[in-house]
Amino acid sequence: MMFYDFTYLLFIAPAIILSLIAQWMIRSAYVKGQQSPASLSGYAAARKILDAAGLTNVQIEQVPGEMSDHYDPRDRVLRLSSDVYHGRHLTAVGIAAHEAGHALQHAFGYIPLVLRNLAVPAASFGSGVSWFLIMAGILMNFKILLFAGIVFFSFVVIFQVINLPVEFNASSRAKQLLVEHGIVNQYEMGPVNKVLNAAALTYVAATLQSVMTLLYYILRYSGRDR
Template identity: 50%
Template sequence: MINPYGFYGGLNIEYFFLLLAIGLSMVAQFKVQSTFNRYLKQRSLSGLTGFETARRILDRNGLYNVQIEMVGGKLSDHYDPRSKVLRLSRDVYSGNSVASIGVAAHEVGHAIQHAEAYAPLKIRNAIVPVVNFGSKSVFLLIMAGIVLQMSSLISLGVLAFMGIVIFQLVTLPVEFDASSRAIKNLKNGIITAEEESSVKKVLGAAAMTYVTAALVSIAQLVRLMGLSRRD
């Protein structure tokens, strides 16, 4: 029989699931890197670069005011809703591979979400301050609660971490929807049916990193809640 607070000679079962989630997250990170690198070598038949693809889709959706910039790093692509700027990494901005145009189109999907006031995106943006607070203070609160033997501080830390979990969960529909919008726009004269499969593999691998990140956060929350109950 498994003890609810122990597993295989004292290994806490909550800790076991946290390690499992972290392992899955590492696999997902490796998968997205390897998939991106693989399809970075497959030139798109349209010959369009990530920049050209993004500009075409933005203009098609009436988002002429959204600017596109190149940024450093690899897979550092993102859309900044505050300045309405689409930032693409060098491989995506200048590349004309199916990976490049897929990632660029995905980020444009976020710009379209912002323009349409997509509800999950609004919710995610609204809880960013809570997430910022939680990421900086949650473990300080919990450690202080343990050292000072104040359960109220531990509970406050757990509550702050709940905000991070909610953020991760809300991120999932935002990311999946952005990929769906990307495929829809790319199919409109930018990629062929054969290339669609490759783009979906790139975006699918990227989506799994968000799924595993959510699993890690949930596992951490369960671990912290167990700690607060046993304190």
Template identity: 50%
Template sequence: MFPFFYDPTFILMIPAILLAIYAQGKVHRVFQKYDQYRARIGMTGAELARDILRSQGIHDVRVELVGGHMTDHYDPRNKVLRLSYDIYHGTSLAALGVAAHEAGHALQHFEGYTMLIWRNMIVPLAAIGSQAAFPLLFIGLLLGSQTLAELGVVVFMFAVLFQLITLPVEYNASNRALNILSGGGYITIEEEMPVKKVLHAAALTYVAATVMAMLQLIRLLMISGLLGRRNDS
């Protein structure tokens, strides 16, 4: 058991932390760059999102403005596509790429995309796992309860599973966005590469989150002693 004031397993998290910092920096740089490039079509992100939804036969999803920066998301429970100010009102290639990506999530929901259904189902368990894992683990270690410590590891697995499922969901939404934008004549051939760079930079943040979750799981397995016992057996 590792003492509470010294945790050598934290070194495992350094690569994930560095990747997360790099991913966030890249998203910021790429978005700032292509936010300066006005799209030829001249539509705002909100107009584009509504037009994509209509063209795909989706008429029950609202497009709304949401506060904050890079807070864009699709809410499947309320069927609302929420766009931040820069995306909602923006006419840049970056804004159109993000808006189309979120519209891709609405299309996934409309079509019953399996991975999105699984992700939505596991959200409550993932939230519990991310919040309760460490308290359960450390209370178990403090009280000498291996069962409680192992329960902390088990519930955290739901958070890891959520991240693993999120990756294909996000990449699929980006692919849908690119296909719709290029196939629907929203962007020119010359504009495709900048949009791809914006979407790929955003996707890297999900890769970083997945790596972070997986390394955190390995760390919890080590702290709880589960990994050591398996290796010894």
């Protein structure tokens, strides 16, 4: 229903455009980085960074899929997609170092990561029930349901806002550590920077879309769109 509402489309149009740009940038940067050889594979780069930080207990696993790389703080496992795990190119070491950066954040008690992990249950629950409550509230003109949906959806928005500094910091750590440990020299950092900056832009676009969607819901609740 919302997608037939011009007001909603107007609200989220900037975020959609930014998301499309970010997806194009990350795809382009990913492919170009694959064409630039690195001295280590993604696995070896991540292992070197983790071991140097004393995180020998953090395991690295290979997982299927593309761009499925992530750090699991519950199991203390860094999971890398096949191309990143085995790849000896700048895209692979850049992404692997970024995920290793999350492991370092976890080990050293980086506050935004702590807050993000605390927000995960509320965000997961909120994303599951908010759409149903909001749609029911709009269709039945039942404002209490719409209000409840807005509250639950705000948990998702809060999570995404908290997540931004976590991702930016992991990328910043990755860039520093790659040079610091001699995995990539400063003259080879161009493709790494492009991949990590494009990835960061996707998080910005997702957060912007959530924020604008929340504002749209609030507008519907206030009745000022009529």
